[in-house]
Amino acid sequence: MTDFLLGHFVYWSIIALLIIGLYGMMFKNNLAKKLIGMIIFQVSIIMFFVASAVKWSATVPVLDPVTGVADAAKYISPLQHCLMLTAIVVGVATSGVAFSLAILIYRHYKTLEESALMEKMKSS
Numbered sequence: 670m671t672d673f674l675l676g677h678f679v680y681w682s683i684i685a686l687l688i689i690g691l692y693g694m695m696f697k698n699n700l701a702k703k704l705i706g707m708i709i710f711q712v713s714i715i716m717f718f719v720a721s722a723v724k725w726s727a728t729v730p731v732l733d734p735v736t737g738v739a740d741a742a743k744y745i746s747p748l749q750h751c752l753m754l755t756a757i758v759v760g761v762a763t764s765g766v767a768f769s770l771a772i773l774i775y776r777h778y779k780t781l782e783e784s785a786l787m788e789k790m791k792s793s
Contacts, residue, residue, distance in 0.1 A: 679716075680717075683713050691706070692706065693707075693709060694706040694707055698783050699782055699783075700781040700782075701768075701781050704764065718749050719749065724745050726743075727742075728744060728745065730747055
């Protein structure tokens, strides 16, 4: 059991980050804290895909005369890494738009707390 826990340490840390991000998004009352939770959640998902793409004693997918083409198991699939590069770009864009909207909300309502924000939105 100890070998299983220590052998999958990366996945346990990713699960911990996932839970922290989910907690921040669901249970925090401040919009900035919710956005930070969303970023932590996104990073944990990206880390999961990159960690699942790791293949020990494999090489990059460039034709190597020593390795040969016959054994495809000796090459790393670049698909997960390419998809996660795209996810990073989308995550940065989403975070930028979300924080700019939070700044506009703060400038208009002078608060980022959900309960106070809802009351001010109802009264306007």
